[in-house]
Amino acid sequence: MESSEFVAEVEGVWKVYITRGASIPALRGVSLRIRRGEFLCIMGPSGSGKTTLLNLIGGLDSTSKGRILIDGIDLTGLSTSELSRLRHSLMGYIFQSFNLISVLNAVENVELPLIFDPIEGEELRTRAKALLERVGLGHRLTHRPSELSGGEQQRVAVSRALISNPHIVLADEPTANLDGKTGREILELMKKLNREDKVSFIIATHDRRVTEFADRVVNLIDGEVVGEEIVKEGSPALNK
Amino acid sequence: MFRSLGVMASIAARYLRRERRAVLAISTIATGIALLLVSSLLSTIIIDQSRFLAIAYSFDAAQLVRAATALSLVAVLVGAAETGVVMSRVVLSRIKSVGVMRATGIGNSRVFSLFLLEAAFYGIIGGAIGIMVGAGIATASVIVSLGSGALTAVLSPLPLVAAEGLGLSVLVSVLAAIFPTAKAVYMRIISAIYYE
Numbered sequence A: 001m002e003s004s005e006f007v008a009e010v011e012g013v014w015k016v017y018i019t020r021g022a023s024i025p026a027l028r029g030v031s032l033r034i035r036r037g038e039f040l041c042i043m044g045p046s047g048s049g050k051t052t053l054l055n056l057i058g059g060l061d062s063t064s065k066g067r068i069l070i071d072g073i074d075l076t077g078l079s080t081s082e083l084s085r086l087r088h089s090l091m092g093y094i095f096q097s098f099n100l101i102s103v104l105n106a107v108e109n110v111e112l113p114l115i116f117d118p119i120e121g122e123e124l125r126t127r128a129k130a131l132l133e134r135v136g137l138g139h140r141l142t143h144r145p146s147e148l149s150g151g152e153q154q155r156v157a158v159s160r161a162l163i164s165n166p167h168i169v170l171a172d173e174p175t176a177n178l179d180g181k182t183g184r185e186i187l188e189l190m191k192k193l194n195r196e197d198k199v200s201f202i203i204a205t206h207d208r209r210v211t212e213f214a215d216r217v218v219n220l221i222d223g224e225v226v227g228e229e230i231v232k233e234g235s236p237a238l239n240k
Numbered sequence B: 001m002f003r004s005l006g007v008m009a010s011i012a013a014r015y016l017r018r019e020r021r022a023v024l025a026i027s028t029i030a031t032g033i034a035l036l037l038v039s040s041l042l043s044t045i046i047i048d049q050s051r052f053l054a055i056a057y058s059f060d061a062a063q064l065v066r067a068a069t070a071l072s073l074v075a076v077l078v079g080a081a082e083t084g085v086v087m088s089r090v091v092l093s094r095i096k097s098v099g100v101m102r103a104t105g106i107g108n109s110r111v112f113s114l115f116l117l118e119a120a121f122y123g124i125i126g127g128a129i130g131i132m133v134g135a136g137i138a139t140a141s142v143i144v145s146l147g148s149g150a151l152t153a154v155l156s157p158l159p160l161v162a163a164e165g166l167g168l169s170v171l172v173s174v175l176a177a178i179f180p181t182a183k184a185v186y187m188r189i190i191s192a193i194y195y196e
Ligand SMILES: Nc1ncnc2c1ncn2[C@@H]1O[C@H](COP(=O)(O)OP(=O)(O)O)[C@@H](O)[C@H]1O
Pocket: A017, A018, A019, A024, A025, A026, A044, A045, A046, A047, A048, A049, A050, A051, A052, A053
């Protein structure tokens, strides 16, 4: 499985939401392959289906048609607990509104995904601290979310997403709740971790600045992929 | 297994410390258990003391005790309902967290146990307070009415009654938490994460 070139393959995926009799096609035949270590940006206006696509790749929701492979594993046939285990070992999530647990401090929030794993408490603590130091929060280890700024909370969330050494980190509008400068810092941080750990990042956003950091930008409109831009490493954004 | 339990206990304890609603649940459980304790500790004395009354007016003293016990059981049940309401509010306020935990692959059964454990803590604390208060009231009323000589007879069943009271309060709290917790844990993950 490790030999597969792609961490995620999206093949002809449809997602139709059915609410009160009305059916809303949020994704209409999306196909996409994400390489190992790629920093991919899914760009599109609000309502274009970015969150839906991310949720499907992340194994949080199921497709209406088509299939998704993660490390060569087809998510379609998996049971709830198999899916849960796959998310646990292969995925990390970053949300727009950080979604940290308010009663836990920074280190405990980072430890959360692994607290039930067969790993020594000491070792887990060391790993969580090391991650927080890498994201520049070594001095905020025991602060609770309410005592941290938005940027700091998102750094904690980034560390939490990486604690299990995932193959893919999915970030939905990670900069939308941050001011310009802080958003940029978070993107720089994610890019750094992407380079150092060779972990794939998929970032859904309508924020054009993200494209500056991406290896590739996929444009989504009305549930369809309408184009791709390959961004050369180190080059500024293609479109301004 | 034990590590899981330890982890759950420490998280539940953290929640407990910061959960204002807990006070309500704990105090209702405590009231019920205290009443239950008073009525069962005083039952022998009540029967004994009302013997003359019973002969004079020809009624069964045990009936009085049964009525008192029924009343305190009602109090415990009200405590249970209150715990149910409190737990559903608690769970509701944490649906997002439940979603995040489940997204990161913490199994449903563990998330479930986490909330039930917290409810059990409410039961233990509420039960312990209730036992102390109930034993205190029973002791005080015996000393005042009959003098301290009658105390040994009244307090001899205390260990058993206390154990029953604690068991009951934990059981009741956990049962009351099952339904609201199930709602959050079996909700679609994305609905939980984006719950407002
Ligand atoms: N749970 C849902 N039920 C019904 N419709 C939904 C649901 N989630 C999203 N949609 C609809 O699907 C479309 C795509 O939504 P979304 O994936 O959130 O787009 P984006 O993240 O790009 O803003 C929108 O029209 C939205 O209203």
